[in-house]
Amino acid sequence: MCRNIKTLVNFEPPASDDEVRASALQFVRKLTGMTHPSQANEEAFHRAVEEITASARTLVDSIEIRSSPRDRKEEARKARERSAKRFA
Secondary structure, X not given: OOOOOOOOOOEEOOOOHHHHHHHHXXXXXXXXXXXXXXXXXHHHHHHHHHHHHHHHHHHHXXXXXXXXXXXXXXXXXXXXXXXXXXXX
């Protein structure tokens, strides 16, 4: 679906508010098909981003994980390897 939306659960350090908001913004952009809303839709667009950000933060904070947290650098390395293999 949205390749730019990253998994935010079970990382050390936990997802920042900026990461959660960026994912919400990408979701709203994908859902509406617009990167920048018109003046007529600007208020609804930004309200949706804020509401989804709040819901996503609540979800990320309330999920219980029993496995050990993943390392961001290690996951980024794995992603680079997958990308290199796919586009080689």
